Amino acid sequence: MVLAVVPPPVTVRVPAKVNLHLAVGDVRPDGYHDLVTIFQALSLVDEVTVAVADEPGVEVHGEGADQVPTGASNLAWRAVRLLAAHVGKDPDDPKVRVVIRKAIPVAGGMAGGSADAAATLVGLSSLWRLEISRDELAELAGKLGADVPFALYGATALGTGRGERIVPVLGRHQFHWVLAFDRRGLSTPDVFDELDRLRAEGDPPRVGPVEAVLEGLSSGDPRQLALLLGNDLQAAAVSLRPNLRRTLRAGVDAGALAGIVSGSGPTTAFLCEDGDTAVRVAAELAGAGVCRTVRVAHGPVPGARVITTEEPK
Numbered sequence: 001m002v003l004a005v006v007p008p009p010v011t012v013r014v015p016a017k018v019n020l021h022l023a024v025g026d027v028r029p030d031g032y033h034d035l036v037t038i039f040q041a042l043s044l045v046d047e048v049t050v051a052v053a054d055e056p057g058v059e060v061h062g063e064g065a066d067q068v069p070t071g072a073s074n075l076a077w078r079a080v081r082l083l084a085a086h087v088g089k090d091p092d093d094p095k096v097r098v099v100i101r102k103a104i105p106v107a108g109g110m111a112g113g114s115a116d117a118a119a120t121l122v123g124l125s126s127l128w129r130l131e132i133s134r135d136e137l138a139e140l141a142g143k144l145g146a147d148v149p150f151a152l153y154g155a156t157a158l159g160t161g162r163g164e165r166i167v168p169v170l171g172r173h174q175f176h177w178v179l180a181f182d183r184r185g186l187s188t189p190d191v192f193d194e195l196d197r198l199r200a201e202g203d204p205p206r207v208g209p210v211e212a213v214l215e216g217l218s219s220g221d222p223r224q225l226a227l228l229l230g231n232d233l234q235a236a237a238v239s240l241r242p243n244l245r246r247t248l249r250a251g252v253d254a255g256a257l258a259g260i261v262s263g264s265g266p267t268t269a270f271l272c273e274d275g276d277t278a279v280r281v282a283a284e285l286a287g288a289g290v291c292r293t294v295r296v297a298h299g300p301v302p303g304a305r306v307i308t309t310e311e312p313k
């Protein structure tokens with residue numbers, strides 16, 4: 001008798017991102033915007049476990065789990081189906097269970113759903129023992145969403161196109177951040193629509209050249225980088241959530257070098273001089289009553305990677 005060997009479950013850790021620079025072009029006829037952005041992967045991570053299972057599906061636990069769909073629209077499940085089809089498995093019956101433990105805020109502008117999709121691609125490549133390069137996975141990742149390829153690579157990177165074309169930015173320096181989570185999420189399309197509306201009415205501020213930010217990064221000096229952080233979506237996010245103005249002020253008053261809205265918001269990210277300062281800023285911000293919760297993080301950190309392959313019981 002031949003027994004089929006069931007491979008052990010695979011757990012992948014995947015980082016959130018913050019955009020140190022986010023330049024948004026004018027809306028194109030197809031409704032999209034061209035972006036020039038610098039992503040940094042932070043030590044705020046989701047963990048995604050994939051396992052062979054007779055009862056396929058997605059389970060979500062942790063931060064904001066009740067706001068995450070567990071059906072076909074979950075980005076991790078879309079990743080399962082896409083990779084299954086790509087390697088000749090049945091996407092309607094992939095015999096996989098995905099368990100997501102979230103720490104990245106949902107609809108927070110930190111690309112948590114994209115991170116889970118990237119983690120699922122990496123986890124399944126290991127579970128199914130696929131000979132597939134990161135670049136090939138990145139091709140697939142780009143079909144799932146503009147932020148998914150970056151979550152595969154992590155570290156610091158320049159993103160163009162819709163953000164899916166990634167070039168690594170080299171550098172050895174660590175930066176220290178405080179993240180303030182808002183009480184509710186913000187829809188990314190709503191924030192882009194609001195930016196289009198603000199631009200039709202007036203002239204909201206635009207970020208400067210990306211080259212200056214790249215220089216600031218390579219200096220390793222958080223004071224220099226702090227002066228260069230910028231996000232074209234910030235005006236739109238603040239317009240939809242005026243309370244963010246108060247949060248941004250409170251972080252700087254607490255001792256951060258600078259604060260920005262992360263991506264489409266509403267999470268705000270504060271760059272600090274060092275790790276000790278970040279802990280102090282986080283404590284003060286938590287007491288200021290301007291946000292739901294705060295986290296300390298550092299970056300850059302690596303992209304999605306396998307942390308355990310559990311032995312079968």
Ligand code: ATP
Nearest residue numbers: 074075106107108109110111112113114116147188
């Ligand atoms: P981005 O910064 O990439 O625009 P975001 O961080 O603002 O995204 P996400 O947390 O990725 O937002 O979630 C956006 C929406 O996607 C949520 O409202 C949720 O309904 C849906 N979603 C689907 N799959 C997931 C997932 N695995 N985790 C979180 N949200 C998911």
